[in-house]
Amino acid sequence: MTTPNELRLLPWSGPGDKPCYLSTDDPDGYMSRLADSIEAVQLDTAAKLVEEASEAFDNQDTSIDEMRCLVKELTGAxxxxxxxxxxxxxLLATSDPREPAY
Incomplete structure (x- = not known):
């Protein structure tokens, strides 16, 4: 079992928007892989939104409502x-500096 300072903050929140943590000895376990997968989706979504925002800013025809929607999506991302x-x-702070980080 991991110690409290080694808990992994998961990429989703719990009830009341409180953080969720994972305590495991297996970084390749189901929940760790699920968290890694969700993080990858979140990073990809953010990258796409940044591109969309750049295009919207360059487009003089972008409406205020479209910009508000984009700002809301960007805030979530x-x-x-x-x-x-x-x-x-x-994770970096609690990893063993003698082990390579991947």
């Missing part, structure tokens, strides 16, 4: 990416 960055930062 940024929240997800911050959670991923925080989680990965904690």
């Amino acid at each position: 940024l929240r997800d990416i911050l959670r991923v960055a925080t989680s990965r930062g904690h």
